[in-house]
Amino acid sequence: MSPITKNSLIELNARDRVKAVLDEGSFRELLGPFDGLESPHLPPQGIVPQSDDGVVIGRGQIDGEEAVVISIEGSFQGGGIGEVSGAKIAGSLELALRDNKKGIKTLPVMLFDTGGVRLQEANYGLLSISEIGAAVIALRQHVPVVGVIPGNVGCFGGMSITAGLFSHLIMTKGARFGLNGPEVIEQEAGIEEFDSSDRPLIWGTIGGTQRFSTGFVDELVDDDVTEIRKAVQQAFFDKGKEINKTEQVDFYRHFLSQIDPSKPIDPQTIRELWKQVRNADIPKEVDVHSFPELDMPNSRGRAWFKALSGIEEPKGNIPSVLYGDSILGKERVRYISVVPNPYNRFPRARHGEVGLDEGWAIAKCVRDAVEKDKNGDPRAIVAIVDVPSQAYGYREELLGIHFALAAAVDSYSTARLAGHPVISLIVGNAISGAFLAHGYQSNRILALNDDGVNVHAMSKQSAARITRRSIRDLEEATRRVPAMAYDVTSYSSLGALYELIDGIDADTPGEQDIQTIKDKLTDAIVDTRSRPHDLSNRLLTKEAINGGRTASIKTRKLLEQQWNSIHMIYSS
Amino acid sequence: METLTFEYNATRTIHQRSHVGVVGSGDLEVLLEPSSNGQAQITIRTGSEGFGDAWKAVLDRFFLVNDIAAKVTINDFGATPGVVNLRLAQALEVSQDVPNHQK
Numbered sequence: 001m002s003p004i005t006k007n008s009l010i011e012l013n014a015r016d017r018v019k020a021v022l023d024e025g026s027f028r029e030l031l032g033p034f035d036g037l038e039s040p041h042l043p044p045q046g047i048v049p050q051s052d053d054g055v056v057i058g059r060g061q062i063d064g065e066e067a068v069v070i071s072i073e074g075s076f077q078g079g080g081i082g083e084v085s086g087a088k089i090a091g092s093l094e095l096a097l098r099d100n101k102k103g104i105k106t107l108p109v110m111l112f113d114t115g116g117v118r119l120q121e122a123n124y125g126l127l128s129i130s131e132i133g134a135a136v137i138a139l140r141q142h143v144p145v146v147g148v149i150p151g152n153v154g155c156f157g158g159m160s161i162t163a164g165l166f167s168h169l170i171m172t173k174g175a176r177f178g179l180n181g182p183e184v185i186e187q188e189a190g191i192e193e194f195d196s197s198d199r200p201l202i203w204g205t206i207g208g209t210q211r212f213s214t215g216f217v218d219e220l221v222d223d224d225v226t227e228i229r230k231a232v233q234q235a236f237f238d239k240g241k242e243i244n245k246t247e248q249v250d251f252y253r254h255f256l257s258q259i260d261p262s263k264p265i266d267p268q269t270i271r272e273l274w275k276q277v278r279n280a281d282i283p284k285e286v287d288v289h290s291f292p293e294l295d296m297p298n299s300r301g302r303a304w305f306k307a308l309s310g311i312e313e314p315k316g317n318i319p320s321v322l323y324g325d326s327i328l329g330k331e332r333v334r335y336i337s338v339v340p341n342p343y344n345r346f347p348r349a350r351h352g353e354v355g356l357d358e359g360w361a362i363a364k365c366v367r368d369a370v371e372k373d374k375n376g377d378p379r380a381i382v383a384i385v386d387v388p389s390q391a392y393g394y395r396e397e398l399l400g401i402h403f404a405l406a407a408a409v410d411s412y413s414t415a416r417l418a419g420h421p422v423i424s425l426i427v428g429n430a431i432s433g434a435f436l437a438h439g440y441q442s443n444r445i446l447a448l449n450d451d452g453v454n455v456h457a458m459s460k461q462s463a464a465r466i467t468r469r470s471i472r473d474l475e476e477a478t479r480r481v482p483a484m485a486y487d488v489t490s491y492s493s494l495g496a497l498y499e500l501i502d503g504i505d506a507d508t509p510g511e512q513d514i515q516t517i518k519d520k521l522t523d524a525i526v527d528t529r530s531r532p533h534d535l536s537n538r539l540l541t542k543e544a545i546n547g548g549r550t551a552s553i554k555t556r557k558l559l560e561q562q563w564n565s566i567h568m569i570y571s572s
Numbered sequence: 573m574e575t576l577t578f579e580y581n582a583t584r585t586i587h588q589r590s591h592v593g594v595v596g597s598g599d600l601e602v603l604l605e606p607s608s609n610g611q612a613q614i615t616i617r618t619g620s621e622g623f624g625d626a627w628k629a630v631l632d633r634f635f636l637v638n639d640i641a642a643k644v645t646i647n648d649f650g651a652t653p654g655v656v657n658l659r660l661a662q663a664l665e666v667s668q669d670v671p672n673h674q675k
Contacts, residue, residue, distance in 0.1 A: 013594055033591040033603055046573040048619045048647050050595040051603060075596030 007225040009150050010174065014073035017111050017150070018058035020225045021069050021232055026060030030562045031088055037558065039082050040551055041121045045477055050076045055085040057092050057559070063233045067107040068096050072114045074153035080118025081159060083483070086128020087555035093135035094556070095563050100142035107236055108139060110166070112149045115181060116157015117432075119467050122457040123483040126432070127496055127538070128552070129158035130440035133406075134535050136165045137413040140244065144168055146235045148228060149208075149217070151175035158436055158457075164246055164406025168235040169217040170228065171208040177217065178206035179402040179433055180392050187462045188392040189348060204267050205398050213271045215245070215278065216400050245403060246410040249363045250282050252403070256356055257286040261346050261395055270398055297340050299352060300428040300452070300506055301386035305337040307514045308382070308425075308521070320344055320352070321361040325379070329522045331421075332377075334369045336362060337384035338438055348393035354434040355391030359404025362438060366411035370418050378420040380525045383412070385439040386428030389459065405437035412441035421528035423521060426488070427506055430455045443537070444498040444524040446517075450506040453488040460486070495544025498524055498537075574621040578614040578631050582607075582641040590666035593659045600648040600656060602663040607641045618648035626653055634660050642667070 009020055019027045031037050033051035042049040054076035058069045070089050072079045081089070089110070099106045117125030136145050144167035149155045154176035155163050163169060163177065171177060180188075182196035195201060204210060212220040219235075221227050245252075255277045259265065296302070296319065305314060305322050314322040320341040325334050340352035349355030354362075366381060373379055390396075390405060416422045424439035426447035431454065439445065447453055458466070464474045478484040482493050492500045501520055504513045531537060539549055539556075586606050593601040607613065612635050616627060630653045638660075651659070 033601070034589060034605070043573060043617070046619075048573055048595055048617045048649055050601060050647055051591070051645070073594055073596075075594045075599070077595075 008223050009225050009228050010152055010172070010223045013075070014054070014056045014071040014111070014113070018056050018069045018071045021109060021111065021148075021229055022058060022060035022062060022067065023064065028059045030057040030059060030092065030559055031555065035558065037084055037555055039084050039121065041082060041124070041481055041483065044480055045120055047120060053082060053084040053088065054079060055088045057088055059563070062107050062109070062236065065105060065107050065236070067109060068092050069109045069111065071111040074113030077118055077120075079114030079153050080116065081114065081125045081128055082118040082121035083124035083128065083551045084555055085118070086125060086132065087552040088559065090128055090131040090135055091556040091559040093132060093139055095560060097135055097139045097142070100139065105143065107143060108145050109232055110145075110147045112147055112155040112159060112163055113151070113153045114155055114157070114159045115153060116159045117457040119458060119463050120477070121481075121483050122463070123455060123491055123494060124552075126158060126436065126440070126457045127494065129162060130436055131535055131538070133162050133165055133409050133436070134413055134441060136162060137410055138417060138534065140165070140167055144236055146170070146232055148232065149175045149177050150223065150228065156181050158433060160402035161406045161409060161433060161436055164403045165244070165410055167242070167244060168219070170219045170221055170231045170235065171211060171217040172221055172223045173208040174223060175208050176202065176206045177208070177211050178397045179390060179405065180397065183466065184458070184462050185392045185394070185397070187465050188459070193348075193392075194394050194397075205394065210267050210271070214274045214400070216403060244410070246363070246407040249360055249367060249407060250284055251277070252407065253286045253360045253364065254282050256360065256399065259395075259399065265395060265398065267398060297342060299339050299386060301337040301339045301352065301384055303507070303509065304384050304386070304425065304427045305335055305339070307509050308384070308518065309335040317361040317364050318357050320349065321358050321365065323365040328380070328518060328525070331522065331525050332379040333382055333521075333525075334365070334379055335382045335384060336365060336438075338362070338387050338434075346391060346393070346395065348396060349391040351388060352386065353389050353391040354387055354405060354408070354437050356396055356399055356401050356404045359401065359408045359437055363407035363411040366408075366415050370411075370415050370420065373420070374418070378415075378418055380421040380423060381412070381415055382521060383422070383424045383439045383442060385424050385426040385430045385435065387431060387434035387438055388429045389431045390433035390437070405433050408437035409441055416441060416443055417533050419533060421525045423524045423528070425517065425521065426453055426455065428452055431459070432457050443528040443531070443533070443535070445496055446499045446501060446520055446524060447488050447492070447497055448504050448506045449488060449500045449502045450504070451487075452506055454486045455488060455491040456486045493543055493548050495541040495548035496538045498541075574618055576616040576618070576624055576627055578616075578628065580612040580631075580635040580639065582610055582612045582635070582639045584638070584640050586640050586642055586664070586667040587669065588667055590663045592662045592666060595647045595649045598650055598652065598655065600646055600651040600659055602659045603645040604663045604667045605643040606667075607643045610641050612640055612642050612644060614644040614646065616646040616648060620648070620650050629653070630656050638664055640664065
């Protein structure tokens with residue numbers, strides 16, 4: 001645990017944390033408690049909302065430079081991201097991007113204290129996090145994006161993937177930083193995998209000291225306001241054109257290739273290995289699978305990959321991530337699909353989950369396309385989505401699965417910004433971090449209207465446990481709140497889908513089915529070519545405008561009105 | 573969740589609006605706004621149902637001593653009467669600070 005210091009940041013609430021990081025007296029709050037933007041989704045579920053929805057947006061200066069500081073209140077609903085809080089974060093990053101693009105330098109800082117998606121607003125949280133990630137990646141091209149993980153909650157779930165995208169991360173010893181919370185891993189994988197009551201084990205795996213010692217955070221600080229404020233200032237001063245962790249695909253693939261998952265591993269060994277690999281020559285290719293690709297099970301992801309690409313014997317960097325190029329009408333298309341590999345060297349990723357190897361392999365094949373097309377004519381990239389979840393396990397957390405998933409997020413987003421039409425086709429499950437990594441950064445999302453197509457933030461069992469409800473109560477709540485439902489029809493009412501496609505045999509597509517989907521993909525690619533490279537289209541669909549994203553749109557609009565109001569006062 | 577409302581006659585005014593607390597375990601947030609209708613109007617949303625009498629006892633006493641004309645919004649997450657009283661006093665204190673530009 002951190003020593004008790006005189007001037008603790010952890011003990012401050014979200015608003016006072018912002019004031020502590022900004023230059024004294026410069027704090028101006030946007031969308032504060034009196035602006036009436038609370039969650040519209042919590043009261044119908046019998047949950048008391050908070051007037052700022054648990055996120056404080058402060059403008060002011062850092063060391064004399066214009067800045068925006070975003071702070072998440074960990075004491076309110078575990079710092080979970082809902083529609084309003086998510087839109088406050090995404091919206092302010094989008095405005096910081098706009099200003100930096102215009103040459104108005106604005107330093108972005110996020111003070112994390114979050115369990116990830118707020119499960120009571122499940123799909124709104126997941127959607128928001130994909131939009132936050134997109135903004136961070138675009139913003140990073142102009143200015144360093146600096147994050148602080150002080151504790152007590154730490155940084156988990158989809159927001160740990162977001163943090164993985166940041167240019168510079170500062171953390172205290174007392175904080176924890178990982179994809180899956182200990183309780184969720186215990187629920188999904190059993191107490192033998194991870195004992196959520198064993199505190200030394202938890203901090204030894206995902207605590208600040210271990211994260212710093214294996215390079216997942218850049219700086220370890222004491223819980224002291226002055227020290228943290230200086231670290232934030234220094235981060236902007238120091239950061240030049242450094243390569244982000246999530247862009248170091250060959251390094252991390254090589255690092256993971258040195259792990260033998262059939263043997264026990266411990267935090268100390270990983271620290272030593274990390275030091276060793278950091279100073280070694282990094283090969284461009286790695287060999288991490290020794291299994292022959294025999295009798296690989298069929299799955300929707302595999303069936304649709306073969307059907308659309310026409311590649312009968314697909315190859316990939318690893319057997320669980322298929323990719324290949326083919327021609328669709330006048331378009332060159334790279335198809336990517338994550339599929340089950342029962343022989344996966346990581347046992348927790350044998351059913352089609354996006355695990356450590358999968359995240360970095362996706363990043364490898366997406367970045368390969370970007371690199372090959374960098375002189376023009378960016379090919380389309382189609383993510384075929386059939387992913388039950390991210391991999392839940394002890395090894396996964398220790399080895400930084402949130403960075404593997406962030407690497408995939410980063411690669412798709414980078415491709416999109418480089419002008420590649422990135423299209424997702426959901427043919428099966430699109431759950432949680434797996435969907436964030438594989439499919440949620442696309443310009444256009446298409447989905448089959450089929451009972452086997454589910455979009456959600458967490459399995460029902462885990463969601464029930466974490467929100468302390470029975471599965472029956474959870475299902476009851478999903479009837480009233482479409483964002484909590486698992487079925488794709490409810491999901492489509494949020495407006496994130498470009499098209500929901502009826503009448504397709506999702507398991508064994510026939511010739512007509514395949515042709516229909518090819519036509520739909522072609523339409524989506526052509527539509528994307530003439531439109532902006534960001535994700536703004538998700539807020540412009542008929543469904544989004546007619547109620548699906550009401551709070552997301554309103555929050556962004558009010559935020560924009562307040563963004564520069566101080567300058568207006570000066571000039572009048 | 574339960575919504576409770578209370579009203580008291582008031583004679584005093586407050587200088588500015590104030591906000592204290594968070595909707596976290598055992599805590600609550602209080603929003604205080606000046607009002608010109610000579611009343612304190614309190615709206616409470618609480619996750620702990622069935623404590624209307626306890627709320628009344630705390631508020632009767634507080635607004636008897638501090639008869640301020642204000643719109644009071646409370647979002648409660650299981651705060652004890654002692655914590656409620658403390659947060660109300662804190663909100664009142666902040667609301668009576670003279671704003672910077674009037675000093």
